[in-house]
Amino acid sequence: MKKPFDLHADYQPESFVFNKAYQGLAQDAIARYPQERQQSAVMPLLDLAQRQVAEEGAKATPVHGGWIPRAAMDHIAEVLDMPKVKVYEVASFYSMYNTAPVGQHLVQFCTTTPCWLCGSADIVNACKDHLGIGMGETTKDGKFSLMEVECLGACVNAPMVQINDDYYEDLTPASMVEVLETLAQGLKPEIGSQTGRKASMSAAGPTTLKEEAKKAKVV
Numbered sequence: 001m002k003k004p005f006d007l008h009a010d011y012q013p014e015s016f017v018f019n020k021a022y023q024g025l026a027q028d029a030i031a032r033y034p035q036e037r038q039q040s041a042v043m044p045l046l047d048l049a050q051r052q053v054a055e056e057g058a059k060a061t062p063v064h065g066g067w068i069p070r071a072a073m074d075h076i077a078e079v080l081d082m083p084k085v086k087v088y089e090v091a092s093f094y095s096m097y098n099t100a101p102v103g104q105h106l107v108q109f110c111t112t113t114p115c116w117l118c119g120s121a122d123i124v125n126a127c128k129d130h131l132g133i134g135m136g137e138t139t140k141d142g143k144f145s146l147m148e149v150e151c152l153g154a155c156v157n158a159p160m161v162q163i164n165d166d167y168y169e170d171l172t173p174a175s176m177v178e179v180l181e182t183l184a185q186g187l188k189p190e191i192g193s194q195t196g197r198k199a200s201m202s203a204a205g206p207t208t209l210k211e212e213a214k215k216a217k218v219v
């Protein structure tokens with residue numbers, strides 16, 4: 001479920017500029033494109049704006065996560081000399097760009113068929129019950145938001161969620177709650193499979209090339 005995109009909402013800040021560090025990163029991103037194609041940097045610049053807001057949000061009270069205010073999109077349009085509406089179009093199309101405020105940890109549930117068959121509905125319910133919020137909502141302390149997305153490309157390790165930049169896979173309701181509790185304590189949970197399997201190898205362990213698997217220390 002994509003969050004609402006409201007350019008006139010009262011949470012929109014008056015202004016946005018890249019700080020010194022992000023300005024440097026933005027210039028590096030722009031320089032990767034040929035002179036007459038530099039508007040293509042719109043996607044990396046939107047990502048940088050979202051990351052800067054996330055860094056600021058980690059120090060705010062209550063905390064918040066990364067999102068892209070209208071002022072940031074307008075600033076990017078100005079930097080890249082392109083119509084504002086084109087920046088709005090890109091930002092509002094992709095689910096990785098948050099165009100409204102979100103919690104510090106944005107929990108994105110894949111509920112597409114493979115994850116659903118492996119129990120994503122139980123994972124969603126475990127989170128809702130544990131945090132006391134519904135889909136598209138944010139906890140009062142600003143720490144968590146819940147969002148539903150389509151396949152995140154980790155179907156072999158279903159059910160899974162993406163939280164900010166990280167994937168948590170092979171989840172059960174209990175391991176999902178453990179991940180949330182670890183994040184709430186300000187710690188970093190182990191990313192990837194929560195059952196300890198390596199990458200996307202068979203859940204039952206190697207079924208062939210067993211000696212090779214031992215040599216590669218994946219069993």
Ligand code: FES
Binds near residue numbers: 112114115116153156
């Ligand atoms: S269906 Fe969930 S990652 Fe593909």
